[in-house]
Amino acid sequence: MANDDDSDLRTKATAVLKECEDRLSNFRNECGTAFDNQLERGFAYVSGILGDDSSPKDWIKDGIALWIGSYATGEQLCRSVQDLCSPAKKPE
Numbered sequence: 001m002a003n004d005d006d007s008d009l010r011t012k013a014t015a016v017l018k019e020c021e022d023r024l025s026n027f028r029n030e031c032g033t034a035f036d037n038q039l040e041r042g043f044a045y046v047s048g049i050l051g052d053d054s055s056p057k058d059w060i061k062d063g064i065a066l067w068i069g070s071y072a073t074g075e076q077l078c079r080s081v082q083d084l085c086s087p088a089k090k091p092e
Helices: 002-050 056-085
Strands: none
Touching: 002 056
């Protein structure tokens, strides 16, 4: 009987480990995508400033757009952390 209990315990532990691995993998992917998008927006902003036809008015408008994008990145990262730490319970 003790052997069955050990086997059941290992089976449950393996399932929990798999779930954790999946959640961490999703977290890495989501965070990587968020940072990649933010870097692309940042480089586009700097490229725009360095453009010959760029004006201070453009810098301000594009800077505001970059700030809004940064806020969205922060929200995405917060959601990823929340999903990692408190995943939605799946129906059994």
